[in-house]
Every structure is written in structure tokens, then in C-alpha cells.
Amino acid sequence: MSRKHQVNAETGGERRLRRSVEAIVTAMCAALYAAGSYATAYIPSPLGFGQFRPAVxxxxxxxxxxxxMPAAVGAAIGTLLADSLKHGMLYMGSLVAAVPxxxxGFYLFGYIVRRFSWTRFILASLVTLTIGNAITAFSYVIIFKAIYVQALPFxxxxxxxxSLGLTLYWFITMLPFVLLVTPLLIRAAAHAMPSIVPEDVYLSGLKSELPKKSFSLAMTIPGILMVIIGLATTFTPLGTITANAAKLTSTILIELxxxxxxxxxxxxxxITATRK
Incomplete structure (x- = not known):
């Protein structure tokens, strides 16, 4: 028996929301993301700027x-609210970097999973965390820190x-949360509020598991790359360059x-690959 969707009207797997509902959903996303981001706003990266943000x-x-669209606008507003609240004013660094x-990033996420499968969900996670974080990191470091406030004369x-270091920091700290926690939230919503969950998400969320091979590779390959970069930081001039750039006396935190x-x-x- 098919379920009646009170919020979503679907055509070919795409989500279409009434404007009034879209506005409410966007506001909810912004408020929750702002609160979640602010909760960890004072946990910086080893570079001294850029925060730990599992709220993604x-x-x-x-x-x-x-x-x-609700996710993209909600994420943009939410991050601006959290950053501005932390700094006690409208924070230009957030406006020029984190907002775009x-x-x-999250517009791409929603676009990729508009025809949902767990494989597309994993792809969306990797694409979003790579492109979105790169845009934020490069814009923040070069446009805001180096050009606007002239704090990085390098x-x-x-x-x-x-910028690459900040991108990698965000990627490796966000990826486990997105791939491990978000599916739990999706499944919980499918159980508790099936009327708001699109049919394809509902069926995949309750009747199928994340593809073991894709999930394992999505974790393992970035992990190997992280270790390689760590070794390069320890044993090549990259460590000295990084320390000078971040104004650190030691790269131990970055290496860790x-x-x-x-x-x-x-x-x-x-663990995922070997689990039966």
C-alpha cells in the first residue's frame, strides 16, 4: 500500500515542497544548524582557525x-548565525567564505540524492565535503584572512x-559524522514521521543497508591519504612550511x-568491510 505524503509531492523521485512548507523547513534547518554549530564553535582546528563542526x-x-534548496539556504543562514554569535557581530569571514x-555544498548534496539510494548518499557526502569545504577554506584563508584583514602575509x-590543510581538517572530522549519524536520523524519521519522508528514501532507509563496499572505500581511501599527508608533514619540508604558515612552533597537533x-x-x- 502506498503512503500519502502530506509534505512532499514527488515526480520522478524529486522533492517538491509548497512554498510555505519550504520556508518553515528552511527556518528549522537554519536554527538547528546554528545551534549545533555554535555548540562546538570554540573547538578550533590545529591551524588556529576553522572550527570542529559535526553539526553538518x-x-x-x-x-x-x-x-x-531548504538545506542550502538553511545551512548558509545557520552558519552565518553561529559565526556571528560567536564573534558578537556580523562576521565577514563567514559571509565571504562559510555562507557560499x-x-x-548542501545544494549539491540535495541535488545528488534527489533520486535516492545509499550509493548516491555516499557520493553526495564525499562531493559536498570536498567542494563545500574547499570553497570555504580557500575563501576564508585567501579572501578574508590574507586580503581583507591582511593577517596572513604569505x-x-x-x-x-x-587552505588545503583546513579543507582536509574539515573533511576528515565531518565525514564520519555524515556517513554514520545522518543515516540514523533518516531511518528515525522514516519510522517516526513517514509522511514527511519521500518514498524512495523511506524504502531505502527501512529496507536496505548502506552498500558495504562503497561505504568502506569512502572511509578507507581518504584515511590512507590522510596518513600519507601526515608522513609528508613529519618527514619532508611540508612540516616546516605548514608550521610557518600557521605561525606554530611545532606541527605536532597537525601531525596528530x-x-x-x-x-x-x-x-x-x-571494520565495515570485514563485518558479516
């Missing part, structure tokens, strides 16, 4: 259930390394970030 599971969930990065090459992040991803991937 919130717009990832909204993108899956309600489509790209979150908007583009060469373009060094600024690129800092790469090693622990990489080992964590590899471990999760291998």
Missing part, C-alpha cells in the same frame, strides 16, 4: 528529506597549503590530526 549532519539530513561554501603557494583522523577513517572502513 543537520543540513545533510534536510537535503535528503526536503531537497537541495555551505550553500553550494606567498600564494603557502596560502594554498593552509592527520594520523588520528586517517587511522580512524581506515579503522571504520576496515
Amino acid at each position: 549532519v543537520i543540513p545533510a539530513f534536510f537535503a535528503t528529506i526536503f531537497g537541495p 561554501g555551505n550553500f553550494i 606567498s600564494p603557494g603557502t596560502l594554498t597549503l593552509i 590530526m592527520y594520523y588520528l583522523g586517517g587511522i580512524t577513517l581506515i579503522t571504520i572502513g576496515l
Whole structure:
């Protein structure tokens, strides 16, 4: 028996929301993301800027259930609210970097999963966390920190390394949460509020598991790359360049970030691959 969707009207697997509902959903996404982001706003990256943000599971969930636009706008507003609240004013760094990065990233997420499968969900997670974080990191480091406030007087090459480091930090700290927590939220919504969940998401969420091989590779390959970068930071001039760029006397925290992040991803991937 087919379910009646009170919120979603679907055509060919795509989510279409009434404008009034879309506005409410967007506001909910923004409020929850702002609160979740602010909760970890004072946990910085080893570079000294850029925060720990597991709250990305919130717009990832909204993108899956309600489509790209509510998630994109909600994520953009939510990150601006959280960053501005932290700094006590409208924060230009968020406006020029985090807002476009979150908007583009989670719009892509919702666009990719508009015809839902767990394989597409994994792909959306990887694409969003790569592109969205890269936009945010490069915009923040180069446009805001280096050009606008002139706080990073380094060469373009060094600024690129800092931006890549920040992108990698966000990627390895966000990926486990998106791939592990968001599916739980989707399944919980499918159980508790089936009327708001699109048919394809409902069926996949309750009747199928994440593809073991794709999930394992999505964790293991980035993990291996993280360890390789960590080794390069420890044993090549990359460490000195990174320390100078981040104004650090030691790269130990950055090395630990790469090693622990990489080992964590590899471990999760291998456990998934060997689990019966």
C-alpha cells in the first residue's frame, strides 16, 4: 500500500515542497544548524582557525528529506548565525567564505540524492565535503584572512597549503559524522514521521543497508591519504612550511590530526568491510 505524503509531492523521485512548507523547513534547518554549530564553535582546528563542526549532519539530513534548496539556504543562514554569535557581530569571514561554501555544498548534496539510494548518499557526502569545504577554506584563508584583514602575509603557494590543510581538517572530522549519524536520523524519521519522508528514501532507509563496499572505500581511501599527508608533514619540508604558515612552533597537533583522523577513517572502513 502506498503512503500519502502530506509534505512532499514527488515526480520522478524529486522533492517538491509548497512554498510555505519550504520556508518553515528552511527556518528549522537554519536554527538547528546554528545551534549545533555554535555548540562546538570554540573547538578550533590545529591551524588556529576553522572550527570542529559535526553539526553538518543537520543540513545533510534536510537535503535528503526536503531537497537541495531548504538545506542550502538553511545551512548558509545557520552558519552565518553561529559565526556571528560567536564573534558578537556580523562576521565577514563567514559571509565571504562559510555562507557560499555551505550553500553550494548542501545544494549539491540535495541535488545528488534527489533520486535516492545509499550509493548516491555516499557520493553526495564525499562531493559536498570536498567542494563545500574547499570553497570555504580557500575563501576564508585567501579572501578574508590574507586580503581583507591582511593577517596572513604569505606567498600564494603557502596560502594554498593552509587552505588545503583546513579543507582536509574539515573533511576528515565531518565525514564520519555524515556517513554514520545522518543515516540514523533518516531511518528515525522514516519510522517516526513517514509522511514527511519521500518514498524512495523511506524504502531505502527501512529496507536496505548502506552498500558495504562503497561505504568502506569512502572511509578507507581518504584515511590512507590522510596518513600519507601526515608522513609528508613529519618527514619532508611540508612540516616546516605548514608550521610557518600557521605561525606554530611545532606541527605536532597537525601531525596528530592527520594520523588520528586517517587511522580512524581506515579503522571504520576496515571494520565495515570485514563485518558479516
